[in-house]
Amino acid sequence: MSTPKNKGVRADGRRNRARILAAAEGVFADNGPSASTEQIAVRAGVAIGTIFRHFPTKQALLQAIMKDLLRQLTDQADALAANGDPATALFTFFTQTVEQAVRKKSVIDLLARTGIDLQITEAVQLLDHSVHTLLTRAQDVGAITPTTRTDEVTTLLAAMCQATTLPSWNPDLQHRTLAVIFHGLTPNPPNPPNQANDKQAEH
Amino acid sequence: MSTPKNKGVRADGRRNRARILAAAEGVFADNGPSASTEQIAVRAGVAIGTIFRHFPTKQALLQAIMKDLLRQLTDQADALAANGDPATALFTFFTQTVEQAVRKKSVIDLLARTGIDLQITEAVQLLDHSVHTLLTRAQDVGAITPTTRTDEVTTLLAAMCQATTLPSWNPDLQHRTLAVIFHGLTPNPPNPPNQANDKQAEH
DNA sequence: ACATAAGATGAGAAGGAACTCACCTTCAGA
DNA sequence: TCTGAAGGTGAGTTCCTTCTCATCTTATGT
Numbered sequence: 001m002s003t004p005k006n007k008g009v010r011a012d013g014r015r016n017r018a019r020i021l022a023a024a025e026g027v028f029a030d031n032g033p034s035a036s037t038e039q040i041a042v043r044a045g046v047a048i049g050t051i052f053r054h055f056p057t058k059q060a061l062l063q064a065i066m067k068d069l070l071r072q073l074t075d076q077a078d079a080l081a082a083n084g085d086p087a088t089a090l091f092t093f094f095t096q097t098v099e100q101a102v103r104k105k106s107v108i109d110l111l112a113r114t115g116i117d118l119q120i121t122e123a124v125q126l127l128d129h130s131v132h133t134l135l136t137r138a139q140d141v142g143a144i145t146p147t148t149r150t151d152e153v154t155t156l157l158a159a160m161c162q163a164t165t166l167p168s169w170n171p172d173l174q175h176r177t178l179a180v181i182f183h184g185l186t187p188n189p190p191n192p193p194n195q196a197n198d199k200q201a202e203h
Numbered sequence: 204m205s206t207p208k209n210k211g212v213r214a215d216g217r218r219n220r221a222r223i224l225a226a227a228e229g230v231f232a233d234n235g236p237s238a239s240t241e242q243i244a245v246r247a248g249v250a251i252g253t254i255f256r257h258f259p260t261k262q263a264l265l266q267a268i269m270k271d272l273l274r275q276l277t278d279q280a281d282a283l284a285a286n287g288d289p290a291t292a293l294f295t296f297f298t299q300t301v302e303q304a305v306r307k308k309s310v311i312d313l314l315a316r317t318g319i320d321l322q323i324t325e326a327v328q329l330l331d332h333s334v335h336t337l338l339t340r341a342q343d344v345g346a347i348t349p350t351t352r353t354d355e356v357t358t359l360l361a362a363m364c365q366a367t368t369l370p371s372w373n374p375d376l377q378h379r380t381l382a383v384i385f386h387g388l389t390p391n392p393p394n395p396p397n398q399a400n401d402k403q404a405e406h
Numbered sequence: 407a408c409a410t411a412a413g414a415t416g417a418g419a420a421g422g423a424a425c426t427c428a429c430c431t432t433c434a435g436a
Numbered sequence: 437t438c439t440g441a442a443g444g445t446g447a448g449t450t451c452c453t454t455c456t457c458a459t460c461t462t463a464t465g466t
Contacts (some may be wrong), residue, residue, distance in 0.1 A: 010433055047445040152379050159366035176355050184387025295429045
């Protein structure tokens with residue numbers, strides 16, 4: 001047997017590994033980053049020993065989840081860079097990501113918190129690169145202030161993701177705060193730097 | 204004896220209470236919100252039992268710190284509302300607060316995190332009120348988009364305070380990201396009352 | 407100076423969480 | 437089918453935290 005990209009391990013091993021990952025993501029989303037490994041074991045339907053067989057420490061488990069999550073975000077960014085309208089792709093990505101943070105609250109929040117000690121720099125760099133592409137394209141069509149740099153976007157993004165855990169957070173507030181940021185990223189005059197201010201100039 | 208506003212308690216009692224508060228703030232700032240009460244006791248130079256005499260639970264200690272911190276912020280906001288230039292007072296307050304968050308990292312971050320279970324609503328409302336004043340005045344002189352609401356400002360503020368804990372945070376990045384937000388809060392045309400349309404379609 | 411109650415102390419109880427390990431179960435190749 | 441090794445199990449170990457309490461110390465009024 002053994003599926004193509006199989007490293008020569010048993011089927012139940014891989015199955016359980018996936019189960020644990022899924023369960024951990026859910027438990028962290030529900031109960032915050034301080035949720036116990038025991039809870040994850042229960043949700044995954046395995047013994048706690050099994051978790052520590054696959055992930056030698058809790059840190060390792062977190063790393064695995066974070067990398068997975070960062071890869072998802074990177075994929076989304078790449079997809080938007082490939083298909084979407086350059087002028088709105090960055091805003092769409094921004095909104096999508098915050099939206100996702102609402103669902104996976106503590107996972108995202110944990111991203112920022114443990115980001116220092118967790119070794120996920122590689123995955124972070126990949127995301128940065130994708131965001132950079134999104135940003136550059138939007139700037140090329142004049143949708144974003146040309147002086148804006150990638151780290152500003154990712155920082156604002158991380159900040160807003162963390163803000164989703166605020167008690168007062170709600171869809172309306174989300175919409176309005178993101179609108180402020182989007183406006184902040186948009187150049188002042190609609191298109192030409194010359195032209196005083198024309199009334200209706202939408203193309 | 205007994206100083207004016209003294210509730211008829213012993214002097215060493217009040218002295219230790221203050222010491223504990225100061226030590227707790229420092230320890231939380233250094234080691235994050237999960238720092239142990241034992242650490243606080245060491246830094247304060249008291250026995251752990253003394254802490255629990257003054258603050259029956261760890262929660263109570265956190266509440267005391269949070270209220271203190273919120274009061275400081277409220278005072279700053281009020282001072283700016285009274286003295287400062289309305290057009291820049293809000294921005295100054297915003298910057299000051301973020302600056303403070305850098306110093307008291309985990310305390311501020313803890314604000315958002317435990318905000319739900321901690322009963323500090325009263326203190327939060329006071330701060331909200333002061334920010335509201337700051338905002339209204341700035342809008343009156345046209346420095347801030349008139350549609351902006353107080354909760355947008357406080358949310359963005361909380362978000363940026365949390366962002367100070369990001370590994371990549373630095374003064375330059377701080378300056379640039381705050382500039383984006385400030386621009387986002389500023390109306391598009393500096394002078395003419397003719398406001399064509401700030402970015403509308405998104406969603 | 408004395409009495410006394412308020413305050414301080416710190417070993418330890420109680421509880422929880424990460425992690426281990428000796429033993430059992432199951433997969434997969436021959 | 438048989439067998440060896442990969443994988444699973446979960447009670448137990450270790451460590452850490454919050455919180456208690458019997459006992460000692462000291463501030464304060466008289």
